[in-house]
Amino acid sequence: MTIKDPVVEDVVATISRSATEIRQGLIGRRGTIDEENPSGETQAEADVWADGLLADRIAELDGVGQYASEERTDVIDCGDDPAESDAYAIAVDPLDGSSNLKSNNTMGTIFGVYDAALPARGETLIAAGYVLYGPITTMVIATDETVAEYELSGGERAIVDSDVTLPGEPVxxxxxxxxxxxxxxxxxxxxxxxxxxxxxxxxxxxxxxxxxxxxxxxxxxxxxxxxxxxxxxxxxxxxxxxxxxxxxxxxxxxxxxxxxxxxxxxxxxxxxxxxxxxxxxxxxxxxxx
Missing domain, CATH: 3.40.190.80 (D-Maltodextrin-Binding Protein; domain 2)
Structure with a gap:
């Protein structure tokens, strides 16, 4: 699958390259810290660390105007205001399911690329996806054209399915x-x-x-x-x-x-x-x- 928008490709590439590092960085970060996120939930050390890593990298990308995370109260302004320019806003859940760290179960990273200033309706999304830290690290990316699944290894992504569709018979x-x-x-x-x-x-x-x-x-x-x-x-x-x-x-x-x-x-x-x-x-x- 070729992502036509260069800014979306840069965001996806940055997250996919960071995924291996995030997964490895979970080791030794299974505890909590004495702080809460804006939703009033106790933060895991890994939550804060993964958010900092992604914020630093995504906020530096050309064409990204805002970075927001469920781990921080306010939006980071990265440059042009998405409401007044062609810049995009990136919303991230850096470590979805971090409560599973204690029991060493599945977690992930979720992201959305909005063509509007945050907070925004989902109808303004131009791409979204997630990384799954399962037995294999995989990434699912959705755009207006298609939904694709990749396997991630060493910062590279290899296509598994270029046209993911929900099976017709639910299980x-x-x-x-x-x-x-x-x-x-x-x-x-x-x-x-x-x-x-x-x-x-x-x-x-x-x-x-x-x-x-x-x-x-x-x-x-x-x-x-x-x-x-x-x-x-x-x-x-x-x-x-x-x-x-x-x-x-x-x-x-x-x-x-x-x-x-x-x-x-x-x-x-x-x-x-x-x-x-x-x-x-x-x-x-x-x-x-």
Whole structure:
């Protein structure tokens, strides 16, 4: 897959080259620090380190006007304002699933390239993707043209599939949040799904979504009784993942509409996140009406 936009290619290349270093750098950084991110979550040492590494490298790229991360309160202005120029804004979750460090389970890096100043609607994304630190380090990149998967090694990326599409027959599902905290409507929907599909849930958004992208199905982190606005961040997680899944032929939703159509109010807005095969997301929205 050839990425036509040179700025997007530079961003993707920078993240892919950094991925091997990030993975290796997790060793010795499994603890937490006495600080919280803007969402009030305790930060892992690896969260802060990975964010610093990516911020330094991405902010230096020509054509990048803003860098934002869920690990820092404010946007970094890198040059031209995306609202007034051709520069892009890059939103990153440097280490998705960092709570899995303690148990040495799957993690990833999520990124979105917005053609608008942050916070921005997902409809302004021109590219998005993620790195999965699994048994093999892989990268999924979505653009307006296609979705592609790569294997990463030594800073290089090798194409695995240049046209990733969501399988038509769904196989797996994964739902986040404690079951007693689910709303009644969502619990009823989930009970139907668990009789139809196989449970795959690992506690890292990237790993769970990658299962859906590989086998078909649905992932959801719903609105909870204790957290009706949802848990995941719209700019850093919901929009990029929604963009990838929609470009692969699926659907995304906050329970009412596409994640990409949600109007953000703040850089660190949270949202319910549902992605997967269109028929399953249609059923979800009907169940939550």
């Amino acid at each position: 797996v599902y994964g739902f986040g949040g404690r079951v007693p905290d689910w709303t009644d409507d969502f619990r009823e929907y989930a009970r139907e799904i668990e009789h139809e599909l196989k449970l795959r849930y690992g506690g890292a958004l990237i790993g769970d979504v990658n299962q859906v992208l590989t086998y078909g199905g649905t992932f959801g982190y719903p609105a909870l009784e204790s957290r009706p606005v949802g848990k995941l961040r719209l700019q850093f997680e919901g929009n990029p993942i929604g963009y990838v899944v929609e470009r692969a032929g699926g659907r995304s939703s906050n329970g009412e509409r596409s994640l990409l159509a949600v109007e953000p109010e703040d850089l660190h807005d949270r949202t319910p996140v549902h992605v997967g095969n269109a028929a399953l997301i249609d059923r979800l929205e009907k169940a939550l009406e």
